[in-house]
Amino acid sequence: MFWNIYKKRILISLRDKDILIWAWLFPLMLATLFHFAFANLDASGTLKTIQLGVIDNAAYQQDLNFQNVLESVSGESEDSLFKLWSLKNQEEADDLLENGEIDGYVIYEDMPLLMISTNGLRQTIIKGFLDRYLQTKDSVLRLIEENPEAYLILPELLTPLNYTERILLSNSTQTKTVGYFYALLAMACLYGGFQGLTVISQMQANLSAVGARVTVSSAGRFRLVAYDLLGGLTTHFLQILTLVAYINFALGISFGSQLWFVLFTCLISSLLGISFGAMISATSKLKEQVKIAILIVISNICCFLAGLMIGDINYVVMQKAPVVAWLNPAARISDAFYCLYYYDNYERFFLNIGIIFSMAIAMLVITAFFVRRQEYESL
Amino acid sequence: MIKVDSLVKRYGDLLALDHFNLEIHKGEIFGLLGPNGSGKTTAINCMLSLLKYSKGEIHLFGEPMRCDNYSLKKRIGVVTQNVAVFNELTVVENIEYFCGLYVFNRARLKTLVDDAIAFSGLEDYRKFLPKKLSGGLLRRLNIACGIAHQPELIFLDEPTVAVDPQSRNHILEGIRKLNANGATVVYTSHYMEEVEQLCTRIMIMDKGKAVATGTKEELKAMIRTGEKLTAEVYSLSEPILNEIRNLNGLFHAVYENDLLTARHAAGGNHLALVLDILQRNNVAFRRVTSEPPTLNDVFLEITGKELKD
Numbered sequence: 001m002f003w004n005i006y007k008k009r010i011l012i013s014l015r016d017k018d019i020l021i022w023a024w025l026f027p028l029m030l031a032t033l034f035h036f037a038f039a040n041l042d043a044s045g046t047l048k049t050i051q052l053g054v055i056d057n058a059a060y061q062q063d064l065n066f067q068n069v070l071e072s073v074s075g076e077s078e079d080s081l082f083k084l085w086s087l088k089n090q091e092e093a094d095d096l097l098e099n100g101e102i103d104g105y106v107i108y109e110d111m112p113l114l115m116i117s118t119n120g121l122r123q124t125i126i127k128g129f130l131d132r133y134l135q136t137k138d139s140v141l142r143l144i145e146e147n148p149e150a151y152l153i154l155p156e157l158l159t160p161l162n163y164t165e166r167i168l169l170s171n172s173t174q175t176k177t178v179g180y181f182y183a184l185l186a187m188a189c190l191y192g193g194f195q196g197l198t199v200i201s202q203m204q205a206n207l208s209a210v211g212a213r214v215t216v217s218s219a220g221r222f223r224l225v226a227y228d229l230l231g232g233l234t235t236h237f238l239q240i241l242t243l244v245a246y247i248n249f250a251l252g253i254s255f256g257s258q259l260w261f262v263l264f265t266c267l268i269s270s271l272l273g274i275s276f277g278a279m280i281s282a283t284s285k286l287k288e289q290v291k292i293a294i295l296i297v298i299s300n301i302c303c304f305l306a307g308l309m310i311g312d313i314n315y316v317v318m319q320k321a322p323v324v325a326w327l328n329p330a331a332r333i334s335d336a337f338y339c340l341y342y343y344d345n346y347e348r349f350f351l352n353i354g355i356i357f358s359m360a361i362a363m364l365v366i367t368a369f370f371v372r373r374q375e376y377e378s379l
Numbered sequence: 380m381i382k383v384d385s386l387v388k389r390y391g392d393l394l395a396l397d398h399f400n401l402e403i404h405k406g407e408i409f410g411l412l413g414p415n416g417s418g419k420t421t422a423i424n425c426m427l428s429l430l431k432y433s434k435g436e437i438h439l440f441g442e443p444m445r446c447d448n449y450s451l452k453k454r455i456g457v458v459t460q461n462v463a464v465f466n467e468l469t470v471v472e473n474i475e476y477f478c479g480l481y482v483f484n485r486a487r488l489k490t491l492v493d494d495a496i497a498f499s500g501l502e503d504y505r506k507f508l509p510k511k512l513s514g515g516l517l518r519r520l521n522i523a524c525g526i527a528h529q530p531e532l533i534f535l536d537e538p539t540v541a542v543d544p545q546s547r548n549h550i551l552e553g554i555r556k557l558n559a560n561g562a563t564v565v566y567t568s569h570y571m572e573e574v575e576q577l578c579t580r581i582m583i584m585d586k587g588k589a590v591a592t593g594t595k596e597e598l599k600a601m602i603r604t605g606e607k608l609t610a611e612v613y614s615l616s617e618p619i620l621n622e623i624r625n626l627n628g629l630f631h632a633v634y635e636n637d638l639l640t641a642r643h644a645a646g647g648n649h650l651a652l653v654l655d656i657l658q659r660n661n662v663a664f665r666r667v668t669s670e671p672p673t674l675n676d677v678f679l680e681i682t683g684k685e686l687k688d
């Protein structure tokens with residue numbers, strides 16, 4: 001029975017034009033579009049180096065470490081994160097800020113403070129940079145307090161490269177654009193919802209004639225739905241893999257070197273997409289078109305907040321509404337890819353995977369609760 | 380085989396089945412005949428445990444029917460009123476899918492699928508997607524999907540709606556074959572000719588109730604009409620019509636649009652008597668017919684309305 005149902009579901013899902021267009025062709029097309037859009041963006045130089053002023057006062061002079069860190073990511077070249085403007089006093093800085101010549105400036109009193117006049121992408125990046133710096137400095141100080149011998153490796157801990165190489169949102173083309181592609185991939189995974197939605201609609205007696213026919217057969221309820229969903233998952237996973245391959249090989253976007261973890265992320269994320277669609281379909285009797293609309297709208301809001309249309313919006317959401325950010329499936333999926341690309345340790349990666357997986361299981365449990373029914377008040 | 384006791388089913392305020400009773404024996408082709416909305420589909424869906432009901436008991440094969448009684452469900456074949464096939468699967472794949480829900484042995488599955496295709500005359504359409512099939516062929520596919528696993532009890536809910544005459548005959552012939560091979564058949568329709576041709580026993584339904592049950596002969600014996608007489612008559616005066624009405628054993632004589640119709644009990648020579656009256660009064664007539672009553676007449680006499688749409 002397994003092979004019969006499983007194979008037929010794969011056939012059905014490969015021949016369903018709606019699914020094919022939304023869950024596969026559309027993301028492929030969007031990826032291609034991104035590719036060309038970013039090529040233009042870079043050429044027109046919109047994403048130039050951030051102009052950062054620093055008040056050159058006594059406190060700043062004394063913190064050699066901070067100076068080092070700032071200088072290590074600054075310079076005249078296009079690749080540098082900041083171009084530093086050394087400023088005599090705050091009046092001068094305010095003038096420059098008002099004229100828009102600098103994006104913000106740092107004034108060092110007890111600690112570096114950021115002054116900005118507008119709130120935008122560049123300002124967010126500066127702020128992120130400062131936060132990172134202070135956090136790291138804090139932990140290093142604590143480390144030394146607790147283990148004085150760590151003092152010996154202090155130079156290494158504070159090597160500026162540590163900040164720039166991995167953690168920072170730097171300004172190079174690759175780092176700017178991967179975020180968009182990861183968010184796009186998250187969208188494609190969530191669009192697995194089309195598979196889940198179709199499967200459940202075709203299994204529920206109150207949703208379709210086929211559903212009624214299947215329900216009166218002698219096939220066990222849960223096995224039937226599970227095999228069918230598994231077939232849908234297989235198709236969707238394969239489609240996601242072709243998308244990953246396309247983005248990686250044809251468009252030259254890197255996913256880092258950990259192939260197996262990338263595949264694993266795709267699989268778990270596809271599962272989440274399928275479960276999401278299954279839940280939407282199982283829980284109500286709305287028309288199929290309405291359910292598809294709900295699916296698309298929710299997925300797109302999630303993807304928007306994960307940075308599909310405006311990069312770094314995910315960063316803003318994380319600061320302003322961390323709960324939303326952590327519970328946003330699209331943000332977790334793109335962040336998982338992000339972690340694989342940027343971080344060496346897997347802590348945050350597995351936290352993301354854990355959240356994605358838990359959400360998928362929760363949605364499947366809800367689905368199961370509704371799918372269990374075989375008798376209805378009316379059809 | 381099937382026993383339904385005082386089944387009551389409500390949709391909100393609407394009473395769809397009102398203390399509905401039914402008993403079907405092994406080997407029958409049982410017809411549920413009734414106009415649209417009389418509760419045929421509702422009754423079948425209750426028997427299949429698709430619908431919850433407010434009151435009553437349903438036994439299939441002597442066992443109480445429950446939605447999780449899979450061993451009972453295995454012996455049942457269902458052909459739903461709305462065509463239930465996957466649009467993305469071909470004819471063979473669809474039959475394989477549904478048959479595969481009951482039969483797990485691959486070799487046996489293959490034989491059964493081939494049998495079902497031959498049975499429904501779909502050999503030339505094996506690789507066709509449903510949307511490429513005509514209405515009649517699509518219905519035949521729907522039936523093939525429902526009966527491929529060779530069930531002992533088959534429910535067919537209006538399998539001939541919107542079907543060309545050729546496919547209709549094919550379908551009716553097929554149902555007779557299934558029955559001859561040992562299957563008990565429950566067949567619903569609002570076409571009385573079909574039911575009359577096909578079914579060994581018939582229940583006439585109206586408004587969620589059984590109006591009458593029996594073989595077609597038994598049903599026809601239940602009403603007064605034994606014979607129906609019609610004659611084309613040009614200008615018939617009221618006194619002559621009254622004379623006809625006064626004939627013994629004749630009732631319900633009307634004259635409308637140059638057509639005289641009358642119903643009378645079986646036996647007697649009413650036809651000759653009526654013609655005699657016409658002749659005596661020099662009334663011209665032509666095209667005289669006399670026929671036995673149909674199930675429509677049964678329905679008409681019991682409920683006071685026509686069965687036809």
Ligand SMILES: Nc1ncnc2c1ncn2[C@@H]1O[C@H](COP(=O)(O)OP(=O)(O)O)[C@@H](O)[C@H]1O
Nearest residue numbers: 378379390395414415416417418419420421422
């Ligand atoms: N899901 C439903 N909700 C409310 N009323 C229904 C529903 N299904 C059927 N009915 C009503 O129940 C009655 C019987 O319907 P049905 O069993 O489909 O009749 P039939 O199959 O004989 O045409 C009709 O009056 C119909 O309008």
Ligand SMILES: [Mg+2]
Nearest residue numbers: 419420460537
């Ligand atoms: Mg019906």
